[in-house]
C-alpha cells in the first residue's frame with residue numbers, strides 16, 4: 015500500500031499538479047437478509063481499489079482502478095492528469111483549495127466487539143428468532159429482518175504531505191413486519207431507514223431486537239383496522255427516524271454548499287438557503303439549533319478526517335433559529351468567506367470523487383419533558399417512522415408519510431391512526447417548532463442510503479434528535 | 493480475460509452448483525454546472541457475483557480480486573458460511589437452455605473510447621451560448637461500456653456487451669428552468685437540437701403564475717412519465733408483489749383496469765437491453781397490458797414456482813427479496829404526435845419533468861412528487877404560460893385508467909441492464925395536492 019501511495023504522490027509532484035491525492039480503500043461488507051424463514055441474502059463482499067484526484071491548472075481530474083499494481087497506479091495518475099487538463103479549458107475560474115495542515119495520523123472507530131468476529135450462526139439465530147415472533151400471527155404475511163456490517167480501511171496521501179490511515183466500522187440491524195388485509199401496513203424497528211451506527215456489534219446487542227418484536231407485530235396488525243388519520247391542521251409531535259429524515263431532507267441537503275452554489279442542479283436540484291441568507295435568514299424558531307458534528311460518537315459520518323484531509327469538527331448550521339453555516343469543503347468554503355473547510359467532503363468508494371455530503375446533523379435537545387409536550391397539546395398527533403418522502407428541488411415543499419400516528423385530544427393520547435401524511439414548507443415548518451424534549455430523549459438515528467451526485471454516490475450519516483412539536487401543520491390520511 | 497476469471501472461479505468451487513455473474517464496467521462522466529465543467533471522472537471495475545449451492549444450502553459472495561490466492565480465500569470463507577447453514581426452503585435450479593447468446597448489437601467502439609476532451613467538445617457550444625446570453629447551464633455527458641457474462645458450471649455461458657452515451661441538460665434563466673435529454677448506445681446524439689429544446693423550455697418557463705392545487709388534465713412528457721411509470725416495474729408487474737398481494741395486479745389478471753388506449757409490453761427486442769436475465773435465461777416478449785386489460789406479470793425462477801406462471805426470464809439473481817423485475821418496460825405508441833395532442837387540448841397542464849417521486853401506497857401505486865424544469869398551462873391548443881411547480885399525489889393505477897391520449901413519439905431511457913420506453917401521455921383528473929414558492 016505504502017509503495018502505491020508514495021509512487022502516486024511522487025508522479026503528481028513531478029508533474030507539478032496544483033494539488034493531488036490518492037485514497038486506497040480496502041472494504042469488507044457483510045449483508046444478511048432473512049425473509050420469513052428463508053435467507054434471501056447472505057453476502058460477503060470485499061473491495062479493494064484506489065482513486066486519484068488531481069487539480070491541474072485549476073481543473074479537476076479523477077480516475078480510479080481496482081488493479082493494485084505500481085504500473086496501474088502510474089497509468090491512473092496520468093489519466094487523472096489528462097482529465098484535469100481537459101477540464102481546465104472549460105472552467106470559469108481556476109479552482110483553488112483552502113489551506114490545510116499536513117497530518118500524519120491513524121484514526122479508528124471506537125469499537126467493543128468487531129462485528130466480523132461474531133459468527134454468521136449467531137447473527138442468523140437472532141434474525142430467525144425475530145422473524146419467528148413476527149410471524150406468530152398469520153396476519154403478518156412477511157417478516158423481513160437484516161443485518162449489515164462494514165469495515166472500511168482507508169489510506170490517504172496527498173501532495174501536501176498528509177498521510178492518514180483510518181479504520182471505520184459500521185454495524186446495523188433491523189426488521190419490519192408486513193401485515194396485509196384490505197390494506198398493506200408495515201411497522202419497522204428501530205426505524206424504517208435507521209438501522210445502522212458507527213459502532214461494533216455492541217450496537218446490535220443494545221437494540222434488543224428480539225425483545226421489541228412482539229410490540230412491532232401487534233402494532234402492524236392494529237394498523238390494519240385503525241382509523242385513517244384525519245385531514246386537518248394539527249400540532250405534530252415527531253420523533254424517531256421520521257424526525258431524522260425531516261432534518262436530513264429539509265436542512266441537511268439544503269445546507270450542502272455545492273448544492274447551494276448550483277453544482278447539483280443537474281440532478282436533485284439546488285437549495286433555497288442561498289449564501290446571501292447566511293447569518294440573517296430565520297430558518298426556524300428560537301429553540302431550533304441544528305449542529306453538524308463529525309466527532310459525534312456513533313455517528314455514521316464520524317471520522318478522523320474527511321476525504322480532503324480535513325480534521326473532524328463540530329459547527330452550527332442553524333443557531334437559535336438563524337442560518338449560521340453550511341456543509342463545506344476545501345474547494346467551496348471561500349465562497350462564503352471561510353478560510354478553512356468544515357470537513358464535509360466525502361466519497362462513497364474508491365471509484366467515486368469526494369463531494370460535499372451531509373455530515374452528522376442533529377437537532378439539539380430542548381428543555382421539555384416528553385410527557386409535558388403531550389399534556390400541553392390540545393389537538394395533535396404523534397408520528398413515528400417514515401413511510402414515504404419527497405421534497406421539491408429547492409428543499410421547500412416537502413411531504414412525508416409515516417408508519418403510524420397516535421391522535422392527541424386535550425393533552426391525552428386517544429387512539430392509533432393509520433396512513434398519516436403531512437406536508438409543509440421548510441422554513442414555516444421549522445418556524446412553528448415550539449417544544450423540543452430534553453437530552454434524556456436524545457437519540458441517534460442513522461441514514462445509510464443517502465444518494466447524491468452524478469455518477470450517483472450513496473453515503474451514510476446520523477441525525478440525532480429528541481421528540482419535537484410543530485404547530486398547526488397540514489396533515490391528511492391516505 | 494473474463495473467460496479466465498470464470499474458469500478460475502469454477503476451479504475453486506468444484507463440487508458445488510456454481511452460478512457467476514461477471515460484470516466489467518468502464519465509465520466516464522463529465523458534469524457541468526454554472527456554465528463550467530465541475531466534475532470529470534472515469535472509473536473501471538470488474539466484479540463477479542457468485543452463488544454456490546450444495547446439499548440444499550446456498551450462499552452468495554462477491555469476488556473483485558482475481559488471483560488464485562484471492563479467489564481461494566473468498567471461496568473458503570463462503571464455504572465455511574455455507575456449512576453452518578440449514579437447508580434453504582427454496583433452491584434455484586441451475587439454468588439449462590439451448591439458446592446461446594453472445595450479443596454485441598448495442599456495442600459501439602467509438603462510444604466506449606470517448607475521451608475527456610471529446611466529451612468536453614460535446615458541451616462546448618452550449619456553455620458558450622449560455623455564458624453569452626446570461627443563462628446558466630447544468631448537466632452531464634457520460635459514456636460507458638458494460639460487459640455482462642452469466643455462466644454456470646453445467647454449460648451456461650451468455651454474454652452481453654454494450655455501450656451507452658447519455659446527455660442531460662438543464663438551462664436556467666432567472667429561475668426559469670428547462671430540461672432535455674439524449675440517450676443512445678452510439679454517438680448519434682444531436683446535441684444542438686437537444687440544447688434548443690432545453691433553452692426553449694426555459695424561456696417559456698419565465699414569470700410563472702400560481703395556480704390552485706386540484707384535479708387537472710395533464711399532458712405528461714416522456715421525461716416526467718418515466719419517473720412514475722417505472723414504479724410499475726418492481727411494484728406492479730413483479731410476480732412476487734403479485735403473489736404476496738402487494739401489487740395492484742394481485743387477483744386482477746384478465747381484468748380491465750386501464751383505459752383501452754393503454755398497451756404495455758416487457759419487450760427485450762425493441763430497445764437496448766440485455767437479452768437474458770441474471771440467471772442467464774433468454775428474455776421473452778411479455779404482454780403485460782392489452783387494450784387496458786391486465787394480461788401478465790413477469791416472473792423469475794422462484795415466483796414461477798410460487799404462482800404456477802411460466803418463467804419469463806426476469807430474474808435479478810436469486811435468491812433475493814425483490815422478486816422479478818421488468819427490465820424493458822414499454823408503453824406502446826398511440827396515433828397522434830405530442831404536438832398534435834397539445835393542439836387538440838382545450839385546457840391542461842403540460843409537465844416536462846417530475847422530481848423526487850416516491851410511493852405513498854405501493855399497492856395502488858399512489859405516488860407523490862413535484863413538477864420540475866418547465867410546467868405550463870395549455871389553453872385552446874396552445875402553450876399559454878408557465879405555472880409555478882406543484883406537488884402531485886396520485887394513484888398511477890387510477891391515472892392509467894384516465895388516459896385520454898398517447899403519443900406516437902416515444903423516448904427510450906436506460907440504466908445498466910434495463911431500459912424503458914415511454915410516450916407523452918394525456919391523463920384527466922390528475923391530482924395536484926399542494927404548491928411551492930417557485
Ligand SMILES: [Zn+2]
Nearest residue numbers: 262267464465
Ligand atoms: Zn439524502
